[in-house]
Amino acid sequence: xxxxxxxxxxxxxxxxxxxxxxxxxxxxxxxxxxxxxxxxxxxxxxxxxxxxxxxxxxxxxxxxxxxxxxxxxxxxxxxxxxxxxxxxxxxxxxxxxxxxxxxxxxxxxxxxxxxxxxxxxxxxxxxxxxxxxxxxxxxxxxxxxxxxxxxxxxxxxxxxxxxxxxxxxxxxxxxxxxxxxxxxxxxxxxxxxxxxxxxxxxxxxxxxxxxxxxxxxxxxxxx
Amino acid sequence: xxxxxxxxxxxxxxxxxxxxxxxxxxxxxxxxxxxxxxxxxxxxxxxxxxxxxxxxxxxxxxxxxxxxxxxxxxxxxxxxxxxxxxxxxxxxxxxxxxxxxxxxxxxxxxxxxxxxxxxxxxxxxxxxxxxxxxxxxxxxxxxxxxxxxxxxxxxxxxxxxxxxxxxxxxxxxxxxxxxxxxxxxxxxxxxxxxxxxxxxxxxxxxxxxxxxxxxxxxxxxxxxxxxxxxxxxxxxxxxxxxxxxxxxxxxxxxxxxxxxxxxxxxxxxxxxxxxxxxxxxxxxxxxxxxxxxxxxxxxxxxxxxxxxxxxxxxxxxxxxxxxxxxxxxxx
Numbered sequence: 429x430x431x432x433x434x435x436x437x438x439x440x441x442x443x444x445x446x447x448x449x450x451x452x453x454x455x456x457x458x459x460x461x462x463x464x465x466x467x468x469x470x471x472x473x474x475x476x477x478x479x480x481x482x483x484x485x486x487x488x489x490x491x492x493x494x495x496x497x498x499x500x501x502x503x504x505x506x507x508x509x510x511x512x513x514x515x516x517x518x519x520x521x522x523x524x525x526x527x528x529x530x531x532x533x534x535x536x537x538x539x540x541x542x543x544x545x546x547x548x549x550x551x552x553x554x555x556x557x558x559x560x561x562x563x564x565x566x567x568x569x570x571x572x573x574x575x576x577x578x579x580x581x582x583x584x585x586x587x588x589x590x591x592x593x594x595x596x597x598x599x600x601x602x603x604x605x606x607x608x609x610x611x612x613x614x615x616x617x618x619x620x621x622x623x624x625x626x627x628x629x630x631x632x633x634x635x636x637x638x639x640x641x642x643x644x645x646x647x648x649x650x651x
Numbered sequence: 652x653x654x655x656x657x658x659x660x661x662x663x664x665x666x667x668x669x670x671x672x673x674x675x676x677x678x679x680x681x682x683x684x685x686x687x688x689x690x691x692x693x694x695x696x697x698x699x700x701x702x703x704x705x706x707x708x709x710x711x712x713x714x715x716x717x718x719x720x721x722x723x724x725x726x727x728x729x730x731x732x733x734x735x736x737x738x739x740x741x742x743x744x745x746x747x748x749x750x751x752x753x754x755x756x757x758x759x760x761x762x763x764x765x766x767x768x769x770x771x772x773x774x775x776x777x778x779x780x781x782x783x784x785x786x787x788x789x790x791x792x793x794x795x796x797x798x799x800x801x802x803x804x805x806x807x808x809x810x811x812x813x814x815x816x817x818x819x820x821x822x823x824x825x826x827x828x829x830x831x832x833x834x835x836x837x838x839x840x841x842x843x844x845x846x847x848x849x850x851x852x853x854x855x856x857x858x859x860x861x862x863x864x865x866x867x868x869x870x871x872x873x874x875x876x877x878x879x880x881x882x883x884x885x886x887x888x889x890x891x892x893x894x895x896x897x898x899x900x901x902x903x904x905x906x907x908x909x910x911x912x913x914x915x916x917x918x919x920x921x922x923x924x925x926x927x928x929x930x931x932x933x934x935x936x937x938x939x940x941x942x943x944x945x946x947x948x949x950x951x952x953x954x955x956x957x958x959x960x961x962x963x964x965x966x967x968x969x970x971x972x973x974x975x976x977x978x979x980x981x982x
Contacts, residue, residue: 555739558797561699562753562804563728572756577741651743 444611449631451525452607455597458529460590463536470496470537471544475570482566499538504596507531508603528597528605536593543585547578580650587643591636598632608632652677653698653808653840657707660693667693668704669864675857677807680834680841682855682872684848685886689861691844695810698842699731700724711808729757732801736813738793740785746772747781750800757804771799774836775829791822798829808840809833815850827853831937848887852876852936860886873936877904877943877966898949900929900970903960905942914963915944922955924948945970 470492476482477489499507508515508531515530516522551574559573560566575582598609608628616625658671667690675681683691696702697709700716709716711731719727740749747768748755754764772778775795785793794814801809811830815823831854834841843855851858851872859869860882867882868875875883905914918924930945948956960967 552739554735554737555741557701558733558735558739559753559756561701561728561731561733561810562756562800563725564753564756565725568756573741576743579743 440615444615445608445627445631448606448608448611451605452594452597452609452635455525455529455532455600455605455607456590456593459532459536459593459597460586462529462533463540463589463593464586466533466537467540467544470541471548472570474541474545475548475574482570496538496541499535500542502535504531504535504599505602507535508600523604525606528600528603528607532593532596532600535596536589539592540586540589543589544578544582547581547585548574550581551577580647583650584643584647587639587647590639590643594632594635594639608635652712653842654710655694655708658694658697658704658709659706660690660697660702660704667864668697671707671866673859673866673869675840675842677840678834678838679857680831680843680855682851682858683842683844683861684846684851684858685861687846688863690864691861692812694861695733695812695842695844698808699728699733699810701733729804730806731808731810732804732806733810733812734794734797734801734814736816738790738797738814738817740793740796742784742786744784745782746777746785746788746796749785749796750803753800754803767803768799771802774802774833775799789822790818791826794818794822794826795829798826798833802833802837802839806839808842811841811843811845813845814843816845816847823847823850824853830854852934854937856937862886873904873939873941874966876934876936876941877902878968898947899953900945900947901956901960901967902930902943902945902970904966905944907940909963909965910942914965915946918956918959918963922952922959924952924956 473492474489474496477485477492479486479489481489502510508528511531511534512522515527518530519526521527548570555577556569556573559569564573597605597607598612601607601610601613604610608631612625612628615621616628653673653675655671655673658668658673659666660668671694683694685691693702697704697716698711700719704717711727714727716724716727741752744752750768750771751764754767759767768781769778772781775798777792777795777799780788780792780796785796788796797814809830814830815826818826827850830841830843833839841854843850845851855872857870858872858875860867862882862885868880879887903915915926919926926946926948928944929947930943932943934941934943946956957967
């Protein structure tokens with residue numbers, strides 16, 4: 429390796445790119461896991477309080493639906509700035525991975541909640557009716573029928589969200605979050621270094637491909 | 652026994668069911684027939700509480716469905732199962748798990764589930780398919796699974812909502828035969844909603860015709876087809892056929908026994924009557940074959956023939972001539 433790469437390049441890889449890569453993976457994974465976790469709860473609230481749900485409640489449904497839609501309509505960069513006070517409150521800081529993860533999770537929660545709601549509403553209404561006709565409780569219908577049937581499309585939705593999250597982490601880089609995106613901006617864009625630009629873009633492409641491949645494999649296993 | 656009295660239901664301003672009166676005895680196979688949108692599926696869903704009715708009464712074995720609480724309704728539904736047109740299945744689970752699912756949700760014992768799933772799979776003839784996914788099976792096989800699943804809770808009543816409408820004629824026959832077997836073996840009351848008259852003729856003992864939310868006519872299937880009330884004719888589409896232009900036309904309904912007694916040739920001999928058969932049809936109702944024949948003969952025999960038919964308990968009625976068209980229409 430060292431014969432092939434100059435010392436500067438080795439240093440750049442070890443000191444800059446490798447940690448950035450680790451930070452990106454960290455952000456993507458934490459955001460996906462927590463975003464899915466919270467997104468699931470929000471989705472259940474929306475499904476239950478929906479006018480065709482188990483306990484229709486216009487106020488709660490309207491409130492959550494509004495918040496989810498507002499979050500989703502913010503460009504991520506703006507959302508991040510908007511959430512700064514909240515981020516500081518939760519993470520105690522407004523820079524670094526810790527801080528970046530807060531707006532990332534907020535945004536992912538809204539996105540994934542909507543995905544889960546859509547996937548579960550896609551479940552055959554006839555199947556839901558059939559299950560009710562056997563006297564199966566509505567809670568069981570939601571979790572054992574709708575959720576179970578929708579699981580493959582929820583998984584593929586979460587994979588889609590993961591790729592979107594990866595894009596957002598690059599933007600978070602602009603706010604001092606670190607990660608591949610921040611390397612691309614600081615060393616590639618601002619220093620006019622085409623090699624770094626191409627390298628970071630290449631890493632992101634491979635990363636996305638990897639996520640897609642794993643996602644497809646899981647989807648096929650689940651179906 | 653299902654007793655329906657003055658049942659009404661409306662969606663907003665639209666009346667879907669209007670003043671329905673209907674009684675269905677235990678062990679019967681009862682058909683509800685009508686055009687799409689006539690309210691027959693809604694009526695069916697009122698019976699297991701999937702739909703609520705706005706007025707009137709619907710009692711099953713004396714229990715008013717509307718008065719049941721949410722929890723009571725769930726337990727009650729164990730006794731009233733349902734099968735559907737598109738046989739919805741859990742696509743990610745095996746046939747075995749699909750049949751077992753309602754029992755799993757009701758927390759039946761594992762061994763009880765296993766035993767019953769296998770028994771029912773045997774009954775509906777899908778034992779070899781138990782460990783496949785429903786997606787790999789044909790429509791007819793899926794409907795069999797749905798029937799097995801509907802029987803897991805040992806219901807007293809089975810509701811069938813257009814269960815054969817998505818199937819080809821041969822498969823339809825076999826599914827209907829299966830429903831009849833279940834009715835005979837297990838004594839389950841079956842209510843069949845359909846728009847296909849052939850389904851009614853194949854399995855139903857009694858039928859009710861619904862039109863725009865109203866029950867317009869009901870009764871035993873064979874009699875209804877004999878007397879062909881105006882409402883039934885509208886549903887079936889009017890039939891016109893050529894008949895004798897002079898004399899009188901009488902339609903008689905002959906059962907298998909009547910035919911084996913050579914009733915018509917005996918009548919001809921005994922009354923010294925000459926007649927022409929101007930129209931004839933054979934229909935099958937469940938296992939009975941019934942012949943509908945239109946006889947044309949001279950006016951002078953009118954009262955004699957009437958008496959003869961009455962004495963022999965043959966169901967008959969007049970056909971009237973439409974002079975202008977030279978066609979015969981029901982009177």
